[in-house]
Amino acid sequence: MAQQGFDVIVIGAGPGGYVAAIRAAQLDKRVVIVEREHLGGICLNWGCIPTKALLRSAEVFHLMHRAKEFGLKAEGVDFDLDAVIKRSRKVAGQLTSGIGHLMKKNKVTVVMGAAKITAPGKVSVKTDKGTEDLTAPEVILATGARARELPGLEADGDLVWTYRHALQPKRMPKNLLVIGSGAIGIEFASFFNTLGAKTTVVEVMDRVLPVEDEEISAFAKKAFEKQGMSIRVKTTVKKLERGKGKVTAHLEAGGKTETAEFDTVISAVGIVGNTEGLGLEELGVKVDRTHVVTDEYGRTGVKGLWAIGDIAGAPWLAHKASHEGVVVAEKIAGMNPHPVKPAAIAGCTYCHPQVASVGLSEAKAKEAGHQVKVGRFPFIGNGKAIALGESEGMIKTVFDAKTGELLGAHMIGAEVTELIQGYVVGRTLETTEEELMHTVFPHPTLSEMMHESVLDAYGRAIHF
Incomplete structure (x- = not known):
């Protein structure tokens, strides 16, 4: 295909990328955004939004069981997991289509395909119709991150799930193990526990929600245990033995190892940046533990190349990515925005x-x-x-x-x-x-x- 020239190329259409594209377009830049899977990225399709839809269903279910406290009657309260999932996907789909509308409204060109930076200011995109070459003096990386998988704990979509599998579960877990008690792990533990799964959460650190204040973590642990969860801290999952319809987990704590059986495991042990296949090594971009190293304004050290959102490191939050997108777009336009301060970014976990x-x-x-x-x-x-x-x-x-x-x-x-x-x-x-x-x-x-x-x-x- 013929080469197309723009002022800004954005790679990745998640909450960092699409916001950067819109802000750059508002500042009269000719913008193209490249996305290999879904407009809206992980957040709208497989993260923030669909999980909140699931958790809202669980919250209503929980309140229905408490109807008597409010002077109300609700008998035979039950749930339809397929319908809960269908609503979650509908909510995600509605917002994803909205992103497409925003791109058209702001005259942002959308190219669906896998991008690679072949040289400074040059991006090659493999689409279903062939290869499209794009050029621009400024390129913004917003390719996000994916679930980290530890050796021996890899997901298979059947017995062992990542967040993606948990968002579209094939069945309702009866005896669930959640590995990791960060926001993702605790939110899924809260959802399935509320719907009736016997839930165990294993955390290698000395407390749940380890990034939170210690008093909050202690309060949360008591609340989760009151709801019937089993919380095991200072515990490592050493191995998962997969059998027919069951997983035997080897749990190590205090130098001792024991086994426990579960029908489902959700691995939520962190994320890794999507840096592969982008041509970063050839460009000399510094990558530290799967995350692109940037300065406070998102500059990578390679002229004209910026990085925002999860690929640029913690905190791994959609709202941080969006604000970084605005900052970078304004910096490109010659403005003088305030840099993003991680300590000013709020963290939210939507458990109960x-x-x-x-x-x-x-x-x-x-x-x-x-x-x-x-x-x-x-x-x-x-x-x-x-x-x-x-x-x-x-x-x-x-x-x-x-x-x-x-x-x-x-x-x-x-x-x-x-x-x-x-x-x-x-x-x-x-x-x-x-x-x-x-x-x-x-x-x-x-x-x-x-x-x-x-x-x-x-x-x-x-x-x-």
Whole structure:
């Protein structure tokens, strides 16, 4: 095919790539985006969105079983797994088609195929019609990541699943092992456990959700165990023996190994960047542990080549990728955007109860040399939480004792994934405890607990 010239080539149409493409187009750049599988990437098709649709079904199912608490009657409550999955895929499909509309609206050319950078500013794309050659002075890598597979724990789609298999399960697990207690592992554990699977979570670290504040992790572990999950920390899965309809897992803890049988295993042991086949080695791009090394603006060190999102390293979050896409597009256009600060990016886990955080944990703040003031407020002290029937949870805030800077906020409980943004805005505006104390929070809302947690850090909590 004939060579096509553009101002910007974006490789990968996930939440990093398609946002970068739109922003660059808004800035009057001629943009082409290359995608080998689905517009919307993993997030819209196999990650953020479909998993939230599944978890919403589980949440409604859980509430239906609690109907009597609310003065309601719901008898013979059951679920149709196929229908739950069908709804999840429909939601994903709706949003994916929306991305196609956004590309047309912003006059972004879409090429479906596998891209390789053959030289600086030159990209060759293998499509179902042949090879298409694209040129542009600026190329943005947004190829994302995939599930990490450890030797001996590889997924087969039958007995051992990755997140993709778990999103379209062939059956409802009866006795489930989840390896890894990060966001992906805990969300699937929460989903299947709520629907009735006997669920065991194994974590090699000393606590579940190990990136969260220790108090939040401890609270989560108690909540999960109360729901019937078995949580095993400081435990390694050494081997999986696959048989007919069962898997025998060899679990090592404290120097001792034991075996346990499961009918299904979900491996959620991290991700690896999609760096293969892109021509990066030939270009001299530095790759560290499957992730492209960049500066704070996404520059790779190769002139005209940028990297954003999961391929550029932690935190592996869609909203971080999207914001990086905006920053890079604006930098290319000659603007002077603020660089992305990982510590200002909120993390959200949509298990039950939900978990959300931003900034430094109490331990990390102390390690960084801060003298801290810490505030806490429990859901049981909040009228809206009690009215909702969601009185389990807590909000924790960490401040610098000398300056009053909000260093971090950590939450567990109902709707905390929505509440956390208040603290994110506060950190972006460089707020101190004084501004937060003087802010009037509406009543009755869950957000009042955010205020009370701040007050508690300074011995001024009112309602607890």
